[in-house]
Amino acid sequence: MIYYLLPEKYRRWFLLLASYYFYINLKPVYAVLLVAATLVTYFFAILIDKAKADRSRKLLLILDIVITLLPLFFFKYYNFVNTGIYNLLDVAGIRWPLPDISFILPIGISFYTFMALGYVIDVYNKEIESEKNPGIVALFLSFFPIVLSGPIERASNMFSQFKGRLQFDYNKAVKGLQFMLWGYFMKLVVANRIAILVHIIFMEADLRSGSSLLLGVVLYPIQVYADLGGYSLIAIGAAAVMGIDVMQNFNRPFFATSMSQFWRRWHISLISRLTDYIYTPLSFTFRKLAMAGTVIALLLTFLISGLWHGAALTFIFWGLLQGSFLSIEAITYKQRRSLIKKYELAKKRWFIALSCALTYLLFAFSELFCGPVDSIQKGMVIIKKIFWNFRGPLYYGNFSTIAFMILGIFLIFFAEWQMEHNQGRFSLLNNKNWLVRKFSYAFLIIIILLIGVFDGGQFIYFQF
Amino acid sequence: METLEKLTTIFRNVFDDETIVLNDQLTANDIGSWDSLSHMLMINEVEHAFSIKFSLREINKLKNVGALIRLIESKSILIN
Numbered sequence A: 001m002i003y004y005l006l007p008e009k010y011r012r013w014f015l016l017l018a019s020y021y022f023y024i025n026l027k028p029v030y031a032v033l034l035v036a037a038t039l040v041t042y043f044f045a046i047l048i049d050k051a052k053a054d055r056s057r058k059l060l061l062i063l064d065i066v067i068t069l070l071p072l073f074f075f076k077y078y079n080f081v082n083t084g085i086y087n088l089l090d091v092a093g094i095r096w097p098l099p100d101i102s103f104i105l106p107i108g109i110s111f112y113t114f115m116a117l118g119y120v121i122d123v124y125n126k127e128i129e130s131e132k133n134p135g136i137v138a139l140f141l142s143f144f145p146i147v148l149s150g151p152i153e154r155a156s157n158m159f160s161q162f163k164g165r166l167q168f169d170y171n172k173a174v175k176g177l178q179f180m181l182w183g184y185f186m187k188l189v190v191a192n193r194i195a196i197l198v199h200i201i202f203m204e205a206d207l208r209s210g211s212s213l214l215l216g217v218v219l220y221p222i223q224v225y226a227d228l229g230g231y232s233l234i235a236i237g238a239a240a241v242m243g244i245d246v247m248q249n250f251n252r253p254f255f256a257t258s259m260s261q262f263w264r265r266w267h268i269s270l271i272s273r274l275t276d277y278i279y280t281p282l283s284f285t286f287r288k289l290a291m292a293g294t295v296i297a298l299l300l301t302f303l304i305s306g307l308w309h310g311a312a313l314t315f316i317f318w319g320l321l322q323g324s325f326l327s328i329e330a331i332t333y334k335q336r337r338s339l340i341k342k343y344e345l346a347k348k349r350w351f352i353a354l355s356c357a358l359t360y361l362l363f364a365f366s367e368l369f370c371g372p373v374d375s376i377q378k379g380m381v382i383i384k385k386i387f388w389n390f391r392g393p394l395y396y397g398n399f400s401t402i403a404f405m406i407l408g409i410f411l412i413f414f415a416e417w418q419m420e421h422n423q424g425r426f427s428l429l430n431n432k433n434w435l436v437r438k439f440s441y442a443f444l445i446i447i448i449l450l451i452g453v454f455d456g457g458q459f460i461y462f463q464f
Numbered sequence B: 001m002e003t004l005e006k007l008t009t010i011f012r013n014v015f016d017d018e019t020i021v022l023n024d025q026l027t028a029n030d031i032g033s034w035d036s037l038s039h040m041l042m043i044n045e046v047e048h049a050f051s052i053k054f055s056l057r058e059i060n061k062l063k064n065v066g067a068l069i070r071l072i073e074s075k076s077i078l079i080n
Helices: A008-026 A028-050 A054-091 A109-124 A134-142 A155-163 A170-203 A210-241 A259-265 A268-285 A291-309 A313-331 A333-342 A349-367 A376-388 A399-420 A434-451 A456-463 B002-014 B036-050 B056-061 B065-079
Strands: none
Touching: A008 A028, A008 A134, A008 A155, A028 A054, A028 A109, A028 A134, A054 A109, A109 A134, A109 A155, A109 A268, A134 A155, A170 A210, A170 A399, A170 A434, A210 A349, A210 A376, A210 A399, A259 A268, A259 A313, A259 A349, A268 A291, A268 B036, A268 B056, A291 A313, A291 B036, A313 A333, A313 A349, A313 A376, A399 A434, B002 B036, B002 B065, B036 B065
16 A cells, blocks of 8 residues: 555665565564675676676676575585585595584575576676666565565566556456465465375374375375465465566466476476576587487486475485486477377377376376475385385375365366366356356455464474 | 578477478477477587587577578578
């Protein structure tokens, strides 16, 4: 409200103030890091822009990347590398203990670091000019809807909007509120509820039957999607209410019929950046190796993607799995294509459904290594149990948990199915009928208030 | 004209589609199997067939097939 009451030219500065207020409230000291990252990014972008010689431009870019990555490395990877070096030296008979550091990861650091690097690389590649107004760079890196978990935006999209007219747009605001409502539904009703069940299943994986573990494996991707996807929608919606367009982050990922399609629909803002800055240069370097070059580039790109998610061997394994899936698809592409052509499978419903299910299962089993387990071995034990020791009591919490969960998942899949395969004919929030629209809003709000899991405490409560 | 013919053969082969007909405005969006993976395979074939070398920046700037043809021809002239 205050935002729109202010004269237009002050609105961006109000956003900057609000963003810093928001961030400082979470953890004041980490705002210092954000300011430092902003200053480094601001000055290096200008320096690179002004430098004439290719050599000095490159040197400045490398320096910027190293400095920007330092805090991320310190907070996220220090202990991982430290333990690694310690173990390695230990094997050689040398004991050289370095203290482990147990700071909490500064909130949003993986996201704003990526945005900051993206901006400077864009300047280096002459895709955009460096921004002379430090306030705009500061707002870009701290913009409160996206600073915590993305979407990882691009400077080219945000700068022009921050500098342009920030006017109230009724249609955009309505759309934004719809996104927020749906995002809250995904997060509070679906993600938080599944989280309770999945957490219990994996916490005592040794005691669970194969069937319970399979339930956990199958539910986990939906939890992640409803969580990050829901959060993204809230962020996109909040930005839209203020008149700012933020890029889409997920595009109905579970309707993908192959892994390569899946990775074009899942966490789009991250993957598109990785494609531009890591995959493309790598595949260019290895292009003489033809398909083998593609495979190397894929494996390395997803290895880095795994490391971005977290510093542990499980994440590296997860990345290599994704890279392998995509490599196998790339290698068998022509054969699969001719089979699909020969038997005219592309339009057959059973084939589409089967492809979606297979893609989903591949992702679900690999996703086990992206969070639920803390060692590769534990993940393997779970997979073995699912295949060779399936029988036993199925753990599904209590009846209301499972009933509400099914209702939530059904609503998400129904809404997405009708957009994917039915041209949005059964749209509820945008229905032509006034009554259906109002009823749908009321229904969603009631359902969020009634069965949404608001309290993080409930999580702990359920453990005992 | 020769460039277009050679390029058409490469496109049909790499993107596995005999019906591809190239024109200046054609982009990756128009060919289903032209994605970031097959893109570099195509670039490699082009470099090989025309005995030229691209830089990463040149490739990143390509907006459509027309731009690719112009780039190939500018490099081929230099060689000849």
